[in-house]
Amino acid sequence: MSHSKIVDDSGLIYYQTMGMYFTDQRWTSDGEPELGVGIVTETSKGRVQIHFPIAGETRQYAQEHAPLRRVVFKSGDTILDTDKRPLLIESVDVEGDLFTYSGKDWSLSEADLGDVSPKHGVDDKLSIGDVDAPAVFALRRNTLLKNHARRISPVSGFVGGRIDLIPHQLYIAHEVSTRYAPRVLLSDQVGLGKTIEACLILHRLLLNGRISRVLILVPDALVHQWFVEILRRFNLWFHLFDEERCEAIENGAPEGNPFLEDQLIICSTDFLAGSETRARQAITANWDMLVVDEAHHLEWSVDHVSPEYAIVELLSQVAEGLLLLTATPEQLGIESHFARLRLLDADRYADFDTFKNESQDQHEIADMVEALSSGQQLKPAAAKTLESIFSKDYMDVVTQGGESALHNLIEDLLDQHGPGRVVFRNTRSAMSGFPERKPHLIPIKAPNHDLWIERLTKEYAMGRDLSLSPEDQEFWFTEDPRVDWLIGLLKDLAPAKVLLICRTKEKVLALEEAVGQLSPVKVSVFHEDLNIVQRDRNAAWFSEPDGARLLLCSEIGSEGRNFQFAHHLVLFDLPIHPELLEQRIGRLDRIGQSEDIHIHVPYIIGSPQEVLVRWYHEGLKAFEENVEGGNQIAQLFVDRLLTVTSSLSSPDAKKQLQSLNADTAKYQQALKATLTNGRDRLLEMNSFRPKVADKLVAQIKEEDLDLSLETFMTDVFQHFGVDMEDLAPRTYLLHPSRTNDEPFPSVPDHGISVTFDRTRALSREDISFVSWDHPMVTGAIDMVLSSGTGSASFGILRGAGAPGMLLEVLFVLETVGGQELHVDRFLPNTPLRVVVDHTGRMVTDLYPVDTFDQQLTKGSMDHLLDNEDVMDTLLPQMISAATDIAETLSTKEISKGLKKMALTLDHEIDRLQVLHKNDKHIRPEEIELAMKERTTLTTLIKDARIRIDALLLIQKGAV
Known part of the structure; x- marks a missing residue:
C-alpha cells in the first residue's frame, strides 16, 4: 500500500492512500475538522463509515470522493493508548494497512490508539517552509470571521431565498423554525404563500443542521411545482421518487430501502398510498421532517379513514417534525379540522367529541392582547386576570422589565389560545399589498357559427379528458376569431407584457405557430416538456424590456412561477375546477403585486366556454375576488356544470345555467358569512406579529445592502481562478479561468450568471441570487478552510x-x-x-x-x-x-x-x-x-x- 505525505492546515501529517480504507485506520474530515480524528469502522460497496469518538458522531462517505485525509503522528509527538497511557513517538512504521508507533520501551498499533487530538504538529508547515503570502493568510482570517458572522446572524437561513420580503411569511418561518421538533398547520389563504413559508422553514433548519432528512408529500399535479419552487428559490435539490426510480435503486441494491438512498425526497401521496411496499419502506426510513401539501384532501371521519390519510398518519408518528399545508380553514368542517390536528398531536386530539365541546371563547384574552400591543393601559379587572393566569411575581417582572418583558407577556398570552400553538392562518382581509382584479369578458360572435361551436365543443371535450388525447386534437388558430382578438389586444396594449394561460402544451405550441404567422410580436413559450434551464431562459426573455411581449403557458408549465412584472392575463380557456382557476390568476395576483391586474377572458358565444365564463363570473365572482373553498364548491356544483355544458342545445340549457349560477352565488355568500363570523382574532394575532416581522425584514435588508459579501467573494474568486465579467450593477458572469483545474462550488465549466441584488434576482430567474446562504458561498468557505489555504x-x-x-x-x-x-x-x-x-x-x-x-x-x-x-x-x-x-x-x-x-x-x-x-x-x-x-x-x-x-x-x- 503506497502513501503520499501531506502536511495539512492543522499541522497534522496526513498520508493519502489512493482511496484505500481499512478498519481501524485514522482519518480526519476536510469539511468538518471540528469532528477531530475518526476511526474507520466499516467499508463496503464503495462506501466507508467513520466514527469520530471526540464528537460522538458517525459519518458515511462514498469512497471515490470522500473529503478525508489519512492521519499519522510523527516523531516527537505524544499519543495515548486506550488506557490513556502516554507514548512519546520515536519512529513510525507501516505494518499491513495500519501504522505502528514506537517509543523508548514499547510500540502502539494505530488500532489501539485512544483519544487523539488534531492539535499535534500544528507548526509542521512552518517548520518546512511550506508557507503562503500574508495576503492568503488574510483571506483565511477573513473567511473565518465571515463564517462566524454568517452563523450567528439572526436571519441565517432567511437571506438566501429568492423571495420578496413578505413580513407575515418571515414571521411564521421564524416562529416555527425556533421551536423544538415543530409540528404545525400552515393554513394561510390562497396567494399568501404557504409554500414559501414551508420552504423558508426547511431551508433554515437544513442550513443550520437541525434537520437532514426530509420527505415532502404532495398531490401528483404538484410534484414538479414543489421541485421547481424549492430549487429555484432556495437552491435545495430534492429527489423525485416514483415507482420507476425506486425500481432502479433496487436493481443496484436489492436488499436496500430506496428511501434511504437520498436525504431530501419529494413524492406524491397517491404513490405511497397505492403501494404497501413503498409505504412500508418510507415509514421505516426515519425522517426529521415530513411536509404534506393540500392536507385537506386527506379524507378522515370517525367512521372512515382514506388510504392517503392512513399513510400520512403512520409517517407522522415516526417523523420528528411535521408541516401540514392547507388553505381550508376550520370553519369549513370541524371534523376535517380535527383530522388534521390529530396528525400533529394524537395525544392532545384523541377524541372528536371532546374536541367539539371545548370552549372557544377567548374574547377576553384577545382584548388584552390588542390593548397591550397598542400600548394601552390595562383595566384593573384585566390586570387581575393576568395575575390569575400567571402570577403576581411574573407581572411585577413585566412591569419593571420594559419592552422585552412586555413582548414576552404578549407571546405568553397568545400561547394561552391552544390552536394558536399549532395553527397559523393569515387572511387576505388582514393583509395589504394585493392588487385589484379587473375582469374584461369578451364575447365573440363567430362567423359560420355552427362550425365553430362544433370545433370548440371538441376542444372543450379534450380539455375535460372526455374523448380525445392531446395528440388527436385539431386546432384552427389561424382562423380562430379568439386569436384575431388576441392579435388586436397585443397591438392595443403595446408595449405591455401579456401572459396567456391555456390547458395543454399542444395548445401552446399551436398558438405559438398561429401568432407567429399573424403578428410580428415576440412570443415565448412555457410548458412542462421544457427542462428547467429552457424555462428559465424563456421566462427571462419575457421579463426583459426588449424581450418577448407574449408568454404562452400551459396549465402545468406555469405552476410554481411568479410573473408579477406582468399585469395582463389572458385566460384562453377555463378549467372546470375553481382551484385551478385561482392558481392561474395567482401567477399575477399575489401579495406584493405592484399594479392592478387585468384579466381578459375571450369566448365564442354559444360555446361551452361561455357557460364556464358565466358560472365563474355570475356564480362565484371569481374574476374579481379570490375564491375560497374551491374544493368544496367543485364537489357541490361541478357535476351540474358538466350537465349544462353537455346539453347546450337543450331548450332548458339557459334556465339550468341561471339556476346553477343562482345556487352557486347563494352558497358563496353563505360561505363568506361563515368565514367572517368565524374569524378568530387570537389566531390571527398569533399568526402575524408585525413588530417581530418588521425587525426580520429590516435585518435581511441590511444584509442585502451590505457589500462585504460581494467583496469577500471577489477575493475568493480571484484566489481560486474564477473570472468575473460585469453584466450589470452587482451582477456578473462567472467562469473558471483557463489556468484553473480545480472545480469551484456551483460554477460550471461553461460559466454561470450571478447577482448579489435581490430585486434583479426576482425579475431574472435565470440569474443565480448569491447570498450568505447560497451553496456557492458556503462551498467557497469550506473550500478555503478545508484546503489549507493560508494556514x-x-x-x-x-x-x-x-x-x-x-x-x-x-x-x-x-x-x-x-x-x-x-x-x-x-x-x-x-x-x-x-x-x-x-x-x-x-x-x-x-x-x-x-x-x-x-x-x-x-x-x-x-x-x-x-x-x-x-x-x-x-x-x-x-x-x-x-x-x-x-x-x-x-x-x-x-x-x-x-x-x-x-x-x-x-x-x-x-x-x-x-x-x-x-x-x-x-x-x-x-x-x-x-x-x-x-x-x-x-x-x-x-x-x-x-x-x-x-x-x-x-x-x-x-x-
Whole structure:
C-alpha cells in the first residue's frame, strides 16, 4: 500500500492512500475538522463509515470522493493508548494497512490508539517552509470571521431565498423554525404563500443542521411545482421518487430501502398510498421532517379513514417534525379540522367529541392582547386576570422589565389560545399589498357559427379528458376569431407584457405557430416538456424590456412561477375546477403585486366556454375576488356544470345555467358569512406579529445592502481562478479561468450568471441570487478552510521599530457535535485572534488586522529554517504563549455562550411549563425535549475546545 505525505492546515501529517480504507485506520474530515480524528469502522460497496469518538458522531462517505485525509503522528509527538497511557513517538512504521508507533520501551498499533487530538504538529508547515503570502493568510482570517458572522446572524437561513420580503411569511418561518421538533398547520389563504413559508422553514433548519432528512408529500399535479419552487428559490435539490426510480435503486441494491438512498425526497401521496411496499419502506426510513401539501384532501371521519390519510398518519408518528399545508380553514368542517390536528398531536386530539365541546371563547384574552400591543393601559379587572393566569411575581417582572418583558407577556398570552400553538392562518382581509382584479369578458360572435361551436365543443371535450388525447386534437388558430382578438389586444396594449394561460402544451405550441404567422410580436413559450434551464431562459426573455411581449403557458408549465412584472392575463380557456382557476390568476395576483391586474377572458358565444365564463363570473365572482373553498364548491356544483355544458342545445340549457349560477352565488355568500363570523382574532394575532416581522425584514435588508459579501467573494474568486465579467450593477458572469483545474462550488465549466441584488434576482430567474446562504458561498468557505489555504504564512513588516519576531495565531473555539440542537445560536465556531511577540507577550491590540493587511509584504523565510534557536525553541514558545492566551479568551466566550443559552432556554422552559398547566395543547414531550436540550447544550458549550487553525510568522523591522 503506497502513501503520499501531506502536511495539512492543522499541522497534522496526513498520508493519502489512493482511496484505500481499512478498519481501524485514522482519518480526519476536510469539511468538518471540528469532528477531530475518526476511526474507520466499516467499508463496503464503495462506501466507508467513520466514527469520530471526540464528537460522538458517525459519518458515511462514498469512497471515490470522500473529503478525508489519512492521519499519522510523527516523531516527537505524544499519543495515548486506550488506557490513556502516554507514548512519546520515536519512529513510525507501516505494518499491513495500519501504522505502528514506537517509543523508548514499547510500540502502539494505530488500532489501539485512544483519544487523539488534531492539535499535534500544528507548526509542521512552518517548520518546512511550506508557507503562503500574508495576503492568503488574510483571506483565511477573513473567511473565518465571515463564517462566524454568517452563523450567528439572526436571519441565517432567511437571506438566501429568492423571495420578496413578505413580513407575515418571515414571521411564521421564524416562529416555527425556533421551536423544538415543530409540528404545525400552515393554513394561510390562497396567494399568501404557504409554500414559501414551508420552504423558508426547511431551508433554515437544513442550513443550520437541525434537520437532514426530509420527505415532502404532495398531490401528483404538484410534484414538479414543489421541485421547481424549492430549487429555484432556495437552491435545495430534492429527489423525485416514483415507482420507476425506486425500481432502479433496487436493481443496484436489492436488499436496500430506496428511501434511504437520498436525504431530501419529494413524492406524491397517491404513490405511497397505492403501494404497501413503498409505504412500508418510507415509514421505516426515519425522517426529521415530513411536509404534506393540500392536507385537506386527506379524507378522515370517525367512521372512515382514506388510504392517503392512513399513510400520512403512520409517517407522522415516526417523523420528528411535521408541516401540514392547507388553505381550508376550520370553519369549513370541524371534523376535517380535527383530522388534521390529530396528525400533529394524537395525544392532545384523541377524541372528536371532546374536541367539539371545548370552549372557544377567548374574547377576553384577545382584548388584552390588542390593548397591550397598542400600548394601552390595562383595566384593573384585566390586570387581575393576568395575575390569575400567571402570577403576581411574573407581572411585577413585566412591569419593571420594559419592552422585552412586555413582548414576552404578549407571546405568553397568545400561547394561552391552544390552536394558536399549532395553527397559523393569515387572511387576505388582514393583509395589504394585493392588487385589484379587473375582469374584461369578451364575447365573440363567430362567423359560420355552427362550425365553430362544433370545433370548440371538441376542444372543450379534450380539455375535460372526455374523448380525445392531446395528440388527436385539431386546432384552427389561424382562423380562430379568439386569436384575431388576441392579435388586436397585443397591438392595443403595446408595449405591455401579456401572459396567456391555456390547458395543454399542444395548445401552446399551436398558438405559438398561429401568432407567429399573424403578428410580428415576440412570443415565448412555457410548458412542462421544457427542462428547467429552457424555462428559465424563456421566462427571462419575457421579463426583459426588449424581450418577448407574449408568454404562452400551459396549465402545468406555469405552476410554481411568479410573473408579477406582468399585469395582463389572458385566460384562453377555463378549467372546470375553481382551484385551478385561482392558481392561474395567482401567477399575477399575489401579495406584493405592484399594479392592478387585468384579466381578459375571450369566448365564442354559444360555446361551452361561455357557460364556464358565466358560472365563474355570475356564480362565484371569481374574476374579481379570490375564491375560497374551491374544493368544496367543485364537489357541490361541478357535476351540474358538466350537465349544462353537455346539453347546450337543450331548450332548458339557459334556465339550468341561471339556476346553477343562482345556487352557486347563494352558497358563496353563505360561505363568506361563515368565514367572517368565524374569524378568530387570537389566531390571527398569533399568526402575524408585525413588530417581530418588521425587525426580520429590516435585518435581511441590511444584509442585502451590505457589500462585504460581494467583496469577500471577489477575493475568493480571484484566489481560486474564477473570472468575473460585469453584466450589470452587482451582477456578473462567472467562469473558471483557463489556468484553473480545480472545480469551484456551483460554477460550471461553461460559466454561470450571478447577482448579489435581490430585486434583479426576482425579475431574472435565470440569474443565480448569491447570498450568505447560497451553496456557492458556503462551498467557497469550506473550500478555503478545508484546503489549507493560508494556514501557514510568512511575512515581513518593514519599518516597525526594533527587529524581532511576531506571531499571529488564529484559533477556533468549537463545540463538538450538537449541530442538530443548533448550538450555533449560543456558541458557534468562534475565531480567536492572538498576536504575540518573541517574548510571548500579547500584542494583539498593537497590531490590528488592518495594519498587517496594509503593511505586510511577502518574503522568503529560508534564512530562518536553518536557525534552530528560532524554529526549535522560539517558535514553539511563542505558540505555547499564544495558546495560553487563547485558553483564557475561550473561557470568556464559553461563559457568554452559557449565559445566552440560559436566558433563552430558561424562559422557554418556564413558558412551556406554565402553558402545560393551563393548556393541554402543550405536549409533555416538548417540555422534556427542552429540558434535555438545555442539559445537552450546557455540556457541549462547557466542553468546547480551541483548535489552532492558522499561523502567520512575521519578521519585524527588516529592511
